[in-house]
Amino acid sequence: MIFLMDLQMMLLDVLYYILRNSLRVVLRPRTKPIDGELVLITGAGGGLGRLFAQEFTKHGAEVVLWDTNTAANERTAELVREMGGKACAYTVDVTRRQDVYSGAETVRKDLGRDVTVLVNNAGVVAGRRMLDCPDELIERTMKVNCHALFWTVKAFLPQMKAQNHGHIVTIASVLGLFSTPCVEDYCASKFAAVGFHESMAHELLVEEVDGVKTTLVCPYIVDTGMFQGCKIREEVEMILPPLDPQYCVEQAMNAILIDQPMVCIPRLTYLPFLSRALLPWESNVVTYRFMGSDRCMYPFIETMANRTSGIPVEAG
Ligand SMILES: NC(=O)C1=CN([C@@H]2O[C@H](COP(=O)(O)OP(=O)(O)OC[C@H]3O[C@@H](n4cnc5c(N)ncnc54)[C@H](OP(=O)(O)O)[C@@H]3O)[C@@H](O)[C@H]2O)C=CC1
Numbered sequence: 001m002i003f004l005m006d007l008q009m010m011l012l013d014v015l016y017y018i019l020r021n022s023l024r025v026v027l028r029p030r031t032k033p034i035d036g037e038l039v040l041i042t043g044a045g046g047g048l049g050r051l052f053a054q055e056f057t058k059h060g061a062e063v064v065l066w067d068t069n070t071a072a073n074e075r076t077a078e079l080v081r082e083m084g085g086k087a088c089a090y091t092v093d094v095t096r097r098q099d100v101y102s103g104a105e106t107v108r109k110d111l112g113r114d115v116t117v118l119v120n121n122a123g124v125v126a127g128r129r130m131l132d133c134p135d136e137l138i139e140r141t142m143k144v145n146c147h148a149l150f151w152t153v154k155a156f157l158p159q160m161k162a163q164n165h166g167h168i169v170t171i172a173s174v175l176g177l178f179s180t181p182c183v184e185d186y187c188a189s190k191f192a193a194v195g196f197h198e199s200m201a202h203e204l205l206v207e208e209v210d211g212v213k214t215t216l217v218c219p220y221i222v223d224t225g226m227f228q229g230c231k232i233r234e235e236v237e238m239i240l241p242p243l244d245p246q247y248c249v250e251q252a253m254n255a256i257l258i259d260q261p262m263v264c265i266p267r268l269t270y271l272p273f274l275s276r277a278l279l280p281w282e283s284n285v286v287t288y289r290f291m292g293s294d295r296c297m298y299p300f301i302e303t304m305a306n307r308t309s310g311i312p313v314e315a316g
């Protein structure tokens with residue numbers, strides 16, 4: 001009897017959340033204020049990281065910037081200060097766990113307060129066919145895109161939990177939800193990032209740490225240069241062009257500010273995610289062929305090869 005009542009309650013809750021989330025698309029919920037929050041962004045020296053720093057600044061937050069590229073990171077800090085914001089830049093390699101832990105201590109000492117929003121944004125891709133790819137490059141992708149999430153969350157979550165206040169944002173990718181060929185290192189690391197993020201989010205809910213929010217961000221190709229050359233069939237690309245970095249960050253910010261647990265950018269990319277889960281493997285294979293997703297990374301790999309050695313590799 002209790003089981004049936006629980007089942008009924010659960011089904012009603014499921015319906016309620018489907019309705020609430022559908023309505024959210026049209027009626028935007030109120031955003032939370034973040035002025036006064038201390039936001040740490042990894043990979044803040046360029047691309048999306050720099051734009052996140054500027055967006056958080058617009059909303060009145062103070063930012064801490066971590067990157068391996070000191071000059072680029074300092075430039076981000078400068079841009080934030082030009083906007084009238086507060087920024088501190090530190091050179092931290094997020095793959096070195098002792099550096100992450102000591103870096104977290106330094107931030108605490110220097111700023112005299114705890115980080116309340118963590119944006120795990122740093123990311124890399126090998127950009128080589130798996131069998132041509134040096135082992136070290138594969139390891140690097142796993143360390144930056146996946147292992148580093150453990151170190152940063154272990155460094156900052158304890159204080160957030162103690163205060164029952166905070167937000168952990170993981171910049172994953174649609175390639176953490178479905179895959180394309182020739183980016184095995186990247187897909188493995190992003191699928192892992194999605195798994196890590198979701199497990200942590202469930203853990204916080206079970207422990208009833210309701211003041212620490214989580215947002216998983218899964219963007220499609222963004223025009224930052226990271227995946228330069230990646231190309232799907234032209235007719236499909238007209239419906240699904242690479243994202244403008246500013247648009248991508250604004251969409252992610254909207255999700256963060258309404259405590260949305262997950263966002264795919266653009267929304268259209270929920271479709272391949274669903275079809276991967278629901279359709280037979282072969283149906284997805286023919287869809288990939290039709291849309292040009294099966295070979296979309298070939299020109300990207302060629303671009304990367306030209307960038308790194310000047311000698312094009314055979315991508316076909
Ligand atoms: N661009 C795209 O198409 C998409 C990107 N994403 C994800 O968004 C995030 C940002 O990507 P994007 O802005 O395009 O990439 P960028 O390469 O432009 O920026 C990534 C930044 O991370 C830094 N970084 C790399 N390794 C480390 C490290 N070990 N420790 C600290 N910082 C590091 C880089 O420094 P350096 O320049 O010195 O390497 C760089 O400044 C990534 O996680 C990426 O996977 C998701 C979907 C699509």
Ligand SMILES: CC1=C(/C=C/C(C)=C/C=C/C(C)=C/C=O)C(C)(C)CCC1
Binds near residue numbers: 174221232287288291
């Ligand atoms: C697989 C697939 C597609 C292509 C996806 C691509 C090309 C994604 C690239 C994402 C990147 C580069 C993310 C970086 O983090 C379509 C056409 C959407 C639909 C059919 C299935």
